[in-house]
Every structure is written in structure tokens, then in C-alpha cells.
Amino acid sequence: MTQKEILNTTGQVFNIQKYSVHDGPGIRTVVFLKGCPLSCKWCSNPESQSFKPQLAYNAGKCLTLSKCLRCAEVCTAGSLTQGEDDKIAVNWDTCTNCMACAEACPAGALINYGDEMTVKDAIDSVEKDAMFYARSGGGLTLGGGEPFAQPKFAIALLKEAKRRYIKTAVETCAHVQTETLIEAGQYLNFVMMDIKSMNPEKHKEFCGVTNELILKNLKALRAAYPKLKIRVRTPVVPGFNDTPEDIQAVVDFIKDLDVEYELLAYHRLGTQKYTNLGREYPMGNVSLDNEVFLPLVEIAKQVPNYAS
Ligand code: SF4
Ligand code: SF4
Structure with missing residues (x-):
């Protein structure tokens, strides 16, 4: 692709969030891409799931x-x-x-x-805060939805950010083409990747797809980029993966892959969005108690790089 073609590449974006401190190191701008191959019942960004406005x-x-x-x-x-x-x-x-x-x-x-944007418009917006990134170690994070479900657009965004010396991160469900992930790896400084469950049937029941491709992609990415900083995250969801056995199974899978690990406690912050979209919240009234969550954190700490 020529530079002009990269800048003119378009994709569907539903939000550009400035000054984020929860989506990677330092102060970041998160570009949220529309569309996701998963349909997790607890999704806190239901407005991201459809590929269309x-x-x-x-x-x-x-x-x-x-x-x-x-x-x-x-x-x-x-x-x-x-x-x-x-x-x-x-x-x-x-x-x-x-x-x-x-x-x-x-x-x-x-x-x-959902708005169609060019790479140029999105990265121009991100670059406005370059001063904050330099001071804090921040940069651009691609979120969603699943950014790599729009592979051409996502890779063009990362490539252009890199060309402008903006550090890059992605939040991915990893249910994407392996080739896309490997191609994107060369433009990434940090990858946040979910492993939600090692149980394929439960994964399908709660997320709409099984987990084989996700597990394969983590190993493929690590093999292709031994030095790339990868943080595996598991959202702990009541009735889905909130037992010691669930978390131990993830720990056993990742502990020799030289990745960071983090458990994310279930929350209900996205419930109002379902009402606004005319949908019912699929998780009902469940909640996650600290008495359940904190012992799981102790298990997760078996991974040497647990992100506390
Ligand atoms: S409510 Fe009517 S005007 Fe609004 S998006 Fe739907 S069809 Fe279009
Ligand atoms: S009636 Fe309400 S929703 Fe409709 S245009 Fe006016 S303020 Fe907006």
C-alpha cells in the first residue's frame, strides 16, 4: 500500500476517547472500532458489537x-x-x-x-495529544469491538501511528485471523488479549464462539514476537469462569509463555447501554463478591508477571 492509500483507508469507529489511563501504559487515546465476532453476555460495550452504525x-x-x-x-x-x-x-x-x-x-x-473515518482523520486526532504520550509513556490504543475484525483499517492505523512515532497498543479478543495478528505484531508495543475460559463449550455458550482459535493465536503471536509485551486478561464472570478450577486452567496454559496476567472483576457498568439500544441485559442480576474474586487473584499470581 502507498502512503496515500494508507491514509485514505476507511473503517467504522464508534468513539475516540482521550486521556484514558486504563487501556495500557500512561495517558492514551483509545480508538474504538465497530464490530465483534464474539457476543459475550456481559459485554459492557454492546454498542460496539454490530459492524454497522x-x-x-x-x-x-x-x-x-x-x-x-x-x-x-x-x-x-x-x-x-x-x-x-x-x-x-x-x-x-x-x-x-x-x-x-x-x-x-x-x-x-x-x-x-458508528461513523466511517479515514486513517488520516483518526490518527490526526490521536496525534493532537502527542505531548501527553511523551511525558507519560502513553500512546494509541485500539479497542472495540474487535479491532482486527476490520483488519485492513486496524493495521493501517497501527502502521501510520508507528510512522509518526506514537506508541501503540491493542485490546483484542484474539478470535481473529492468525495472519492478521502476526502482521499487526510488527507495529505493536503492547497487546492486551483476553483468555476468558479454557472450556470450549462454556466459551461458546457465553461468548458465541469456542476458544480454539484464541488459544492458537496467543501461542502464534508469542512465537512470532518473543519480546513483545503481552498481557493476558480474564474477565471473571459469575456462573461462567468464577471457580478456582477455571482460573487454574488459564494459569496452566499461559504460565510458560512469558506474558503478564490480570484478572478483571465482573461489573455492571454497561447495563444502561442495553436499555438505550432497546435490548435486554443478558446477565440478569448476577454479581461477583470479593470473597469469590480475591482467592482467584491468589491463584492468578502463580503467573510470575501478575499485574496487580
Ligand atoms: S428511529 Fe427513524 S429516523 Fe431514527 S434511525 Fe430509526 S428509522 Fe431512522
Ligand atoms: S423529541 Fe426528544 S429525542 Fe426527539 S429530537 Fe427532540 S429532544 Fe431529541
Whole structure:
């Protein structure tokens, strides 16, 4: 690809988050790419799962029909009607995600999750904070969704960031083509990769796919890049992988691969997003107690590079 072709490569992005301190070392800008091959029941970014732009509605911001009504006037599908408290209601079954209402809404109550962007526009935005990266050891993180589910765009972003001396990281579910991961490795400083469970049936039940490709990809990436900094992460989810046996199985798989390890405690921060997308939260009312989580951390510490 020529430099011009790299800069003009386009992809679907649903957010660019500045000043993040939780997505890799230092201060980072996270570019969130749309689309994911998994459908984890606890996903805290459900707006990321579809590969296409997707409408969301935050009723708390609606100005009420008696004061506004702009959205209903532009909806040719007739999907916006009067709901509770004089606010609109979305008929999710008939909505075509045309986004006319999101453009018309003056209150930000109707939101379009998904915009086509060029590599140039995305990296220009990231580069604006280069001063913070230099001071903190931060840089660009690709998140999602699954960044490598848009392989051409993701690799072009990483390559261009590298060319501009911006350090790079990725958060990946690793259920991607092995060739994509290996090609991307040459442009990456840090990889955060989930291993959610060693049990293929449970993995399929809770994430929609089995885990074989993910496990294969971790080994392939480590073999191709022995010095690359890789952090394996396991989100601990009640009823899915919250037993000592579950975590011990992951530890046994990774402990000789020279990777960092981290357990992430289940949280419910994304539940409101499901309502905003017209979906039900698949996990119901479960919670994770510290009495369950903390002993699992002790098991995880068998990995020499446990990230505490
Ligand atoms: S996205 Fe389009 S079809 Fe859906 S509610 Fe808005 S205007 Fe109507
Ligand atoms: S355009 Fe926005 S603020 Fe106005 S009625 Fe529709 S959702 Fe409410």
C-alpha cells in the first residue's frame, strides 16, 4: 500500500476517547472500532458489537414532545411515537438505523454509534495529544469491538501511528485471523488479549464462539514476537469462569509463555447501554463478591508477571 492509500483507508469507529489511563501504559487515546465476532453476555460495550452504525436513545436527555418533536418529523419509517412522560419511544423492530433522527435531535438524546473515518482523520486526532504520550509513556490504543475484525483499517492505523512515532497498543479478543495478528505484531508495543475460559463449550455458550482459535493465536503471536509485551486478561464472570478450577486452567496454559496476567472483576457498568439500544441485559442480576474474586487473584499470581 502507498502512503496515500494508507491514509485514505476507511473503517467504522464508534468513539475516540482521550486521556484514558486504563487501556495500557500512561495517558492514551483509545480508538474504538465497530464490530465483534464474539457476543459475550456481559459485554459492557454492546454498542460496539454490530459492524454497522446503530441508533441508541437516552430518554433522560429527551426535551419532551411538547417542546421539540424534531426526530419524529424526520423519521420516514414511523418508528418514533409518544412514550412515557411526554418523551419519544423507539420502535426498534421497524427502525432502519438511517440516523436522520440522530442528526435532527438537538439534545443528544438520539445517538449514532458508528461513523466511517479515514486513517488520516483518526490518527490526526490521536496525534493532537502527542505531548501527553511523551511525558507519560502513553500512546494509541485500539479497542472495540474487535479491532482486527476490520483488519485492513486496524493495521493501517497501527502502521501510520508507528510512522509518526506514537506508541501503540491493542485490546483484542484474539478470535481473529492468525495472519492478521502476526502482521499487526510488527507495529505493536503492547497487546492486551483476553483468555476468558479454557472450556470450549462454556466459551461458546457465553461468548458465541469456542476458544480454539484464541488459544492458537496467543501461542502464534508469542512465537512470532518473543519480546513483545503481552498481557493476558480474564474477565471473571459469575456462573461462567468464577471457580478456582477455571482460573487454574488459564494459569496452566499461559504460565510458560512469558506474558503478564490480570484478572478483571465482573461489573455492571454497561447495563444502561442495553436499555438505550432497546435490548435486554443478558446477565440478569448476577454479581461477583470479593470473597469469590480475591482467592482467584491468589491463584492468578502463580503467573510470575501478575499485574496487580
Ligand atoms: S434511525 Fe431512522 S428509522 Fe430509526 S428511529 Fe431514527 S429516523 Fe427513524
Ligand atoms: S429530537 Fe431529541 S429532544 Fe427532540 S423529541 Fe426527539 S429525542 Fe426528544
